[in-house]
Amino acid sequence: MSENKQKLPLIESLRLNGRAFAFLFRQVPMVFLSNIAQSVFSALTPYVGIYLSARLIDELAGERNPEKLVMWVLWIIGTALVFGISRAMIQRWKDTRNVAWWFHEIMIYARKMLHMDFCDMDNSETFKLYHQIMQNTRWTGWGLERIRVLFRQTLDAVLNILGAAALSVTLFTQLVPESAGEYTVMNHPLFIITMISVMMISVILSPMCAKKADSYAPKIAECMRSGNRTHGFFSELSSEQERAADIRIYNQEAICEHYFKTTNEVLRSGKLLRMVRGKLGLIRALGTLISTLFTGVVYLFVCAKAWAGAFGVGAVTQYIGAMVALSGGITSLVSVLGAIQNNAYFLRENFKFLDIPNNMYQGSLTTEKRSDIEYEVEFRNVSFKYPGSEQYSLRNVSMKFKIGKRLAIVGQNGSGKTTFIKLLCRLYDPTEGQILLNGIDIRKYKYDDYMNIFAVVFQDFQLLAFTLGENVAAGQEYDRAKAERCLRDAGFGERLDSLPKGLDTHLYRYFMEDGVEVSGGEAQKIAIARALYKDAPFIILDEPTAALDPIAEAEVYGKFDAITNGKTAIYISHRLSSCKFCDEIAVFHEGAVVQHGTHAELVADEKGKYHELWHAQAQYYVANETEAVPDI
Amino acid sequence: MAGAIGNKPKERPKYGMLSNVLFMMREAWRIRKPVLITAVLVTVVQIIRNIAELYLTPSILGKIEQAAPLPELLGTIGGFIALLAVMQSSETYLNHFASWDRIIVRMEIGNRLPMKMLRTSYPNAEDKEYISALYRAWRGFAGTSSAAEAIWTTLIDQVKSIFALIIYVRLLTHLHPALMLLIIVTSIAGYLASRHISEWRYRHKNEEGECQKPMRYVSFNAVNRQTAKDIRIFNMQPWLEDVYAAGLRAYEAFFDRCGGVTMWGGILDAALVFLRNGAAYAVLIGMAIQKNLSASEFLLYFSAVGGFSTLVTGVVSNMLKLHEQSMDISAAREFVDRPEQFRFEEGEPLHPDLNEEYELRLKDVSFRYPGSDKDVLTRVNLTIHPGEKLAVVGLNGAGKTTLVKLLCGFYDPTEGEVLLNGVDIRVYNRRDYYRLFSAVFQQFSILETSFRENVTQSVADGDIEKMMECLKKAGLLEKIDSLTNGADTHVGREIYDDGMELSGGETQRLMLARALYKNAPILILDEPTAALDPIAENDIYMKYSDMTKGRTSLFISHRLASTRFCDRILFIDGGVIAEEGTHESLLKKNGKYAELFEVQAQYYREEGRNHE
Secondary structure, three states: OOOOOOOOOHHHHHHHHHHHHHHHHOOOHHHHHHHHHHHHHHHHHHHHOOOOHHHHHHHHHOOOOOHHHHHHHHHHHHHHHHHHHHHHHHHHHHHHHHOOOOHHHHHHHHHHHHOOHHHHOOHHHHHHHHHHHHHHHHHHOOOHHHHHHHHHHHHHHHHHHHHHHHHHHHHHHHHOHHHHHHHHHHHHHHHHHHHHOOOOOOOOHHHHHHHHHHHHHHHHHHHHHHHHHHHHHHHHHHOHHHHHHHHHOOOOOHHHHHHHHHHHHHHHOOOHHHHHHHHHHHHHHOOOOHHHHHHHHHHHHHOOOOOEEEEEOOHHHHHHHHHHHHHHHHHHHHHHHHHHHHHHHHHHHHHHHOOOOOOOHOEEEOOOOOOOOOOOOOEEEEEEEOOOOOOOOEEEEEEEEEOOOOEEEEOOOOOHHHHHHHHHHOOOOOOOOEEEEEEEHHHHHHHHHHHOOOOEEOOOOOOOEEEEHHHHHHOOOOOHHHHHHHHHHHOHHHHHHOOHHHHEEEEEEOOOOOOOOOOHHHHHHHHHHHHHHHOOOEEEOOOOOOOOHHHHHHHHOHHHHHOOOEEEEEEEEOOOOHHHHOOOOEEEEOOOEEEEEOHHHHHHHOOOOOHHHHHHHHHHOOOOOOOOOOOO | OOOOOOOOOEEEEEEEEHHHHHHHHHHHHHHHHHHHHHHHHHHHHHHHHHHHHHHHHHHHHHHHHHHOHHHHHHHHHHHHHHHHHHHHHHHHHHHHHHHHHHHHHHHHHOOOOOHHHOOOOOOHOHHHHHHHHHHHHHHEEEEEEHHHHHHHHHHHHHHHHHHHHHHHHHOOOOOOOHHHHHHHHHHHHHHHHHHHHHHHHHHOOOHHHHHHHHHHHHHHHOHHHHHHHHHOOOOOOHHHHHHHHHHHHHHHHHHHHHHHHHHHHHHHHHHHHHHHHHHHHHHHHHHHHOOOOOHHHHHHHHHHHHHHHHHHHEEEEEHHHHHHHHHHHHHHHHHHHHOOOOOOOOOOOOOOOOOOOOOOEEEEEEEOOOOOOOEEEEEEEEOOOOOOOOOOOOOOOOOOOHHHHHHHHOOOOOOOEEEOOOEEHHHEEHHHHHHHHHEOOOOOOOOEHHHHHHOOOOOOOOHHHHHHHHHHHOOOHHHHHHHOOHHOOOOOOOOOOOOOOHHHHHHHHHHHHHHHOOOOOOOEEEEEOOOHHHHHHHHHHHHHHOOOOOOOEEEEOOOOHHHOOEEEEEEEEEEEEEEEEEEHHHHHHHHHHHEEEHHHHHHHHHHHHHOO
C-alpha cells in the first residue's frame, strides 16, 4: 500500500478532508464545537501570562515601585487561578464530548456493514478494504479518525500564529533610539528583512526535516509488517486452547521458536538498523538543531535591540516567548498541511467503503400479505457465478416450488446447495436468468418485503448473547407467549422449564455472569424456534443435524412435522436419512440439478447420483442385507 | 516462593524493584549493549541541558541590565545556544539510536512467555488461571509503551531528576526555607490528587468496560460474515443499532461523572499553583526590595521555583511508575519461573520405534478435571494391545475425549496409572512420550505457514518425496499440484496475503497428510468426518483403514457405523466402559449400543427394505 502511494494535489486533498469534516460534523457536532472552545481558550491564555510577566520584569528592572510590583503579581497569579479553573471546566466539557469519538466512528462502519447488500458484505474485497481502513485507523490513526486531530491542530496553529504575531509586532516597530549611534543600523528596513528571512528559513527547514524523517515511517512499517504479523500469529497461538494438543503431538513449539528467532533477525538486520541510526536519526537531530539555532537568532536580535535601548528588559522575555511560539505555530501549520495531504490518500479508502451502493434496495413493489400464504416462487434458467469467480456455481437451474410441500436438496460438498438457498433468499442476485415471485421478478419487490417471506436456519446460524426471548423474536419487543410456544415446538420446552429466568435468561456469559452456555443441539433448537417465530411462508433448514449425536438427531427428525406445519419447507442435508420426510428430492451435482423426484424413484435409478450417495451411507447400516462393508 | 506463585501473584511480586531493574540491565547488556551505553549518555546530556536552560534567560538579561559590552552579550548568547544545540540534537539522535535496540531487548525477553506457554504441561494450557497469568505477564512486554521498553525512559528521567534536584536545592537555599517546604508540599499534593483521579478511573474500570461491552459486541457482529445472513433474514439491524446506542449513552454518562472528578482535580491544581507562586512572588519581591535583587536574578529564582516543583513531582511520579513497571516485569519473570507438573528433559528418554511393540494400559484410572467435583471417568481398566484397532464410541459428553487425553499423556489420572509396556508414563520425558502418537483431533492447530511446513512439521526441508506421498494418500496432491507454488503455498491469510483459505474438507485432508508423515507407532483419530458429505466421508474412512495397517490405532466417533472396521469397540457411557466387543457381538448383546445403532439405522433400513 505505502509503496505505490502518491500524494494527491493540495486542492483535492483539502476537498476530501473537507468532505470528511462535513460528514463527521453532521454526526457529532459537539465534538468539534467543544474543541473550538478549548482551542481558543488555550491559545490565548499563555499570552496573557507572557504579557503580564513582562510588565513585572520591566517594573523590576525599572522603578521598582512596591505597589506596582504587588499589583502585577496579583494580576499574574489571579489570572492564572481564574484561567486554571476555567480550563478545568472547559476540559471536562471537551473530554465528555470526545471520549466516545472512537465508538461513534466504529458505529459508522458497523452501520454501513449492517445495511450493506449481502453480496458486497460477503465479498472478500470489501473485507480487505474494511481491514485496511481499520488497520490505518487503529495503528496509525489515518483516515476519518485523523479529521478531529487535524481540525484541532489547524485551529491551534492558526490561533497560535495570530496571538504570537500580535505580541511580537512591536519588536519590529520599536526603534533603537538615535543616541545608540551606529547601532541604529538595526532600524534599517533591510536589516529587519534580513532577520525575518533568516528566521523564515529556519522555520521552514525544521518541518522539512520532520517531513523527510516521517517519510521513513512507511518504509520501516513495510519492513516490519510481515514480521509483526508472523510474530503476532505465533504469540497468539501459544495461548489458544484448541491448539494445545496438536502443538504437543506435532512438536510445533520448535516451529514457533524458529519464527520468533527469524522475526528477531529482521529487527537485528543491518538494513533497518542502518536506517534508524543513519539517515533517520541524523535528520531528526538536524531538525532539533535547526530549531535551537532559530531560538538563537531570535535571542540575538531581541537582545541586541534591547541592549541598544529600543525597549526594556521585560519586553525581552515577551518577544522571545512570542517569537518561539510563532515559529512553533508556523512549523505546526506546515506539518498539518502535510498531514492533510497525507490523510487524503487514506480518506479515499474510507469513502470508497462508505460509498458502496445498496443495489438490492431499488425495488418498489410490496408483497401482498396473503393469509393463504400462496407465494409461488420459480427459478427460471438461473445461472450464478460468485463475484470475481470464473466458474459457475449454479447452471441453468429451473425449478418451481410446490406450495406447502417439502423439498429435500442433496448433493456433495460444493455442489451448489447452499448457493441455491442464497439466491432464493435474495442474498445474491442471479448472474443469468430470473427468479420470480407470483410471476414477477423478485428484484422488483421491496427488499425487506421479500425477505419477510423466508425463515432460514443456516448451517452456520448465529445466536446472539442477549436473552433467550430476544433471540427467538430477533428483537427487543416481543410476544412472550408466542416465543414460548415456538421454543416448545422446536423441542426446547424441557430445557426452558429448567431455566429459572425463562425467556429472560441470557445466552452465553458475555453480558451476564448467570448466562447459560447452550450445547450445539440446544442452539439449533433455539435457531429453529426463531425461524418459527417469524412465521414466514417458506421455512428453510440447512444441515440442521451435522453436529448432533444420534439421539439428538432423531429428536429433530421427530419434530419435523411440527416445524413445517403447512409451510413450504426446504431441507438440505448430508444425512440422506432425512429425505424420508420430504415429498420431493432435488439432487445437485456440480451446480446443476441432475435428478428430481421422490426417494423411491431416485433410489431405483442405479446409475443416478442419488443412488451413489445413498449407498455410501446406507452400507454401514444395512450391510447384513445388502453388499459388504469396505474390505479392510 | 510457593506463596508468590500461588493464586494471586499480582498481590505480592516475587521480585523487588531493584531486582527487576538489575534483571533488565543484565539482559540488556547481554542482548544489546547500546541500550545501556546510550542510556548513560542521554542522562548526562539531559542534566547539562536542564541546567543550561535554567540559566539561559537570566544570564542574558543580566548582561543587558548591566549594559555589558555588546560582544560579551552576543558571546554569552552564542555560547548558550551552541551548548543547547549540541545537547538537544545529540539527545534526539541518541534516543533514535537506541530505539531499535530497546525493541530487540523487549522482544527477546518477551518471547520467553509464549515459549513457556507452548512447552508447559498440558493441563496448564486448559487452565484459565494459567492463561490469565500469561496475559498478565505479557502486559509488560506488549508494545513500545510497555514496561520492558518504557523502563529505560523512566530510569533515565529519574537519575536526571535526582541530579538536577540537588543542584536546584543548592540554588534555592538562598531563599526562605519555608518556601522550599511549601513547594515540596504543594507539588506532592498536586501529584497525589492527580493520582487519586487516575485511580478513581482505574477502580471504575469495570464500569467503563461494561459500557463498552454492548458496543464491542454489536460492532463485532455487524462485520461478521456468518451473522450477516441471520441479521438480514431476521431483520435484526434496528435491534443491534438500539443496543449500540444505549451502550454509547451509558458510556458518555460514565465519562461525564469521571469528568467531574477530573475537573475538581484541575481546580485543586490551579489553587495549589496559586499558593505556591503567590508565596514565591512574595519572598522574591521582598528580596528585590530589601536586598536589591536584580531583575535577572529574580527571573532565575522564579524559574528555579517552577523547575524545582516540576522535579519534585517528577521524582515522586517516577518512583511510582518504576514500581508499576517493576511489577509488570516481575509478573513475566514469575510466569517463566512457574514449576512444571510433568517431567520433561529431566525424565527418562524414550525413543519411539515403529519396529517395537507398544502396549498401553489404563489401570484403575479415575479422572476428574481440576476444580470439578465429579469424576469424568471412574475406575477404568483397559489394555490396548500392540497392533490393535480400537474404536471408542458414545454420546456427546460420555468421556471419550477425556479417555484420549489420558492415553496421550495430556492429563495424569486423578487415581490409578497409565502404563506403557508396564511402566508408569510419568517417569518418561513427556515430550518423548508424545512422539509415540500420530493424531487427528477435533480441535486442531494448522500453522499459517506453508503446506510443506504443516505436513513435515519442520521448517527444515524435510523429506520431500515422503511429503508428496503423504499428500497423495490424503487426496490433497491434485490440489497442491494445481497451485503455482505447490507445497510452498501459504495456508490461511493471517500472515501472508497470498495464502489459501482451506475448506473444511481440505483441512481434514491436510491433517491426515500430517499424521501420515509423522508415521508414529500409535494412531489416534477423534471424530474426523463430521463436516464431510457422504462420498468424501466414505473416502476418508477407507484412507484411515489403510493407514492403520500394522499399527495400533484408536478411533473415536459418535457415528456408530464408522467404527465397524475396528477389532474391538468400546462403548463409553457414564464415565465407564459400559459395553465392549465387536460390532456384531455388541448388536447381539442388544444393549445400549444396539439401541443407539438402531436409532441411526432405522431410516436407512426401512427405506432399504421397501426397496430391495
